[in-house]
Amino acid sequence: MSDAPVAVVTGAGRGIGRAIAERLVRDGWRVALVDRDGAALDEVRRLADGSADVAAFVADVGDEASVARLADAVRATFGGVRALVNNAGIGGTGTPLEELTLDAWNEMLRVDLTSLFLVCRAFAPDLKADGAGRVVNLGSISARTGVAGSAAYTAAKGGVEAFSRSLAREWAPHRVTVNVVAPGVIDTDMARRRGLDHQRALIPWHRIGRPDDVAGAVAYLVSPEAEFMTGQVLHLNGGAAM
Ligand SMILES: NC(=O)c1ccc[n+]([C@@H]2O[C@H](COP(=O)([O-])OP(=O)(O)OC[C@H]3O[C@@H](n4cnc5c(N)ncnc54)[C@H](O)[C@@H]3O)[C@@H](O)[C@H]2O)c1
Numbered sequence: 001m002s003d004a005p006v007a008v009v010t011g012a013g014r015g016i017g018r019a020i021a022e023r024l025v026r027d028g029w030r031v032a033l034v035d036r037d038g039a040a041l042d043e044v045r046r047l048a049d050g051s052a053d054v055a056a057f058v059a060d061v062g063d064e065a066s067v068a069r070l071a072d073a074v075r076a077t078f079g080g081v082r083a084l085v086n087n088a089g090i091g092g093t094g095t096p097l098e099e100l101t102l103d104a105w106n107e108m109l110r111v112d113l114t115s116l117f118l119v120c121r122a123f124a125p126d127l128k129a130d131g132a133g134r135v136v137n138l139g140s141i142s143a144r145t146g147v148a149g150s151a152a153y154t155a156a157k158g159g160v161e162a163f164s165r166s167l168a169r170e171w172a173p174h175r176v177t178v179n180v181v182a183p184g185v186i187d188t189d190m191a192r193r194r195g196l197d198h199q200r201a202l203i204p205w206h207r208i209g210r211p212d213d214v215a216g217a218v219a220y221l222v223s224p225e226a227e228f229m230t231g232q233v234l235h236l237n238g239g240a241a242m
Contacts, residue, residue, distance in 0.1 A: 001030070001052040001053060001078075002030060002053055004028050004029055004030045004053065005029055005030070005082040005083065005132075006029065006030045006031070006032060006074075006078045006079070006080065006081045006082055006083070007024050007029045007030070007031050007032070007081070007082065007083040007084070007085060007134075007222060008031075008032040008034060008074060008081055008083070008084050008085065008119075008123065009021045009024065009031060009032070009033060009034065009085045009087060010034040010035070010059075010061050010085065010086055010087050010088035010115070010119065011034070011035055011061075011087040011088030011089060011138075012031075012033035012034055012035055012041065012044060012056075012087070013033070013035035013037045013039075013040025013041045013043075013044060014035075014037075014040050014044075014188065014189060015186075015188030015189055015190060015211055016087055016138065016183070016186055016188055016211045016214045016215070017035070017085070017087040017088065018044050018211065019210075019211030019212050019214065019215040020085055020087060020211075020214065020215045020218045020219075021033050021044060021054075022044075022047070022215070023212070023215035023216070023218070023219050024083075024085075024215075024218075024219065024222070025048065025051075025053070025054060027219055027223075029053075029083070029222075030053040030054070030078055031053070031054050031055075032055055032056075032057055032074045032077070032078060032081070033045060033054065033055070033056045033057065034056075034057045034058075034059050034061065034070060034088070035056075035058065035059075035088065036058060036059065036060045036061075036088075037058075038056075038058045041056040041057075041058060042056065044056070055074075055077045055078070057070055057073055057074060061086070061088045061111070061115035061118065061119055062110040062111040062114055062115040062118070063118075064118055067115075067118040067119055067122050068122060070119075070122070071122040071123055071126075074123075075126070080126045080129050080130070081123050081126035081127065082126075082127070082130065082132060082133060082134060082222075083127075083133070083134040083135070083136070083222040084119065084120065084123050084127060084133075084134070084135045084136070085135075085136045085138075085218055085222070086115065086116045086119055086120070086135070086136070086137045086138060087138045088111070088115060089111060089112045089115075089138060089190075090107075090108065090111050090112060090153075090190075091153060091190040091191075091193065091194070092142070092147060092149065092150030092152070092153035092154070092194070093149070093150070093152075093153075094149040094150065094194065095149055096149060097151055100151065100152060104152065105152045108152035108153055108155075108156050109152065109155070109156050109159070112153065112156035112157065112160070113156040113159040113160060113163070116137055116160060116163055116164075117163070120135060120167060127171070127174075127176045128171065128174040128176055131174070131175040132175060132224070132227075133171070133174065133175065133176030133177070134176070134177055134221065134222040134226075135164070135167065135171075135176065135177065135178040135179070136179055136180070136181055136218050136221045136222060137160050137163070137164050137178070137179070137180050137181075138160070138180070138181060138182075138183070138214075139157050139160045139161055139164075139180040139181065139182035139183075139233060140153070140154070140157040140160075140182055140183065141182055141183065141184040141185075141235065141237045141240060141241050142154045142157060143157035143158040143160070143161055143182065144182070144235075144241055145241055157182075160180060161180050161182075161233055164178050164179065164180045164231065164233075165178075165231045168230040168231030169231065172230060175227075177221070177226065177227065177229060177230035178230055178231065179221050179226075179229060179230060179231070179232050179233070179234060180232070180233040180234065181214060181217045181218055181221065181233075181234050181236065182233050182234065182235050182236070182237075183209055183213070183214050183236050183237065184203065184209055184235075184236065184237025184238060184240040184241070185199045185203070185208050185209060185237075185240070186208070186209040186210065186211055186213065186214060187208045187209065187210060187211070188211060191208070196208050202240055203237070203238040203239065203240045204238060204239035204240070205238030205239050206238070207238060209236060209237070209238060213236055214236060217234050217236055221234070
């Protein structure tokens with residue numbers, strides 16, 4: 001196994017998380033792939049062709065005990081962790097507020113917001129260890145624009161931004177940067193469920209985003225070049241919000 005820095009990427013089984021993981025492997029990172037969907041992880045893991053620099057971990061990032069087991073397992077496999085990419089999430093459901101159940105609201109906040117608290121807390125010692133730690137959290141354009149039928153999702157993503165700014169201040173003395181990448185519509189299973197065609201017309205760049213667009217931004221934020229950037233929200237949306 002190499003001594004390259006280690007990145008943990010959650011939600012790496014498909015979509016944006018998978019593209020981020022593949023990009024970081026290409027950039028020379030060792031990568032811990034995390035997802036609650038073990039079958040999807042196996043498929044991504046196969047692409048790494050048996051490399052000891054990539055390992056897969058099944059975990060539910062919104063569950064405290066599961067995250068504690070994850071942190072132990074990642075440390076046992078790789079030692080320390082330099083970068084954490086909190087990408088796992090569930091999408092908006094298009095449910096009118098009056099029909100939204102408390103269970104659905106709580107589940108959205110658990111997976112899309114509480115998970116950041118749990119995972120950042122679990123890996124805090126690792127991230128602070130070498131004075132070059134990096135956290136990148138996935139937000140969404142929708143936290144800025146609002147989306148009818150997605151109050152729980154947009155509330156969670158607004159929380160992701162506020163959480164990240166506070167943590168950026170808290171961990172700046174430890175030289176850990178904390179930033180948000182906030183994509184517009186990106187072509188993944190999550191976005192396809194809501195339909196892509198009607199969204200293209202709203203984007204000045206006139207195309208739907210690609211997972212690789214997001215992966216490029218994350219690759220920059222975890223790199224040494226981004227050392228002076230913290231507490232920021234990087235928007236990638238083809239100009240859909242300016
Ligand atoms: N696709 C878009 O248009 C878009 C736009 C803005 C923001 N985002 C955000 O980007 C991130 C990735 O989205 P995507 O489009 O790739 O989604 P996706 O549904 O295609 O993939 C999400 C992955 O996260 C995993 N996951 C979900 N809940 C989990 C949990 N509790 N524990 C562990 N893994 C879990 C899923 O199994 C899946 O593999 C999300 O945070 C999403 O909110 C996506």
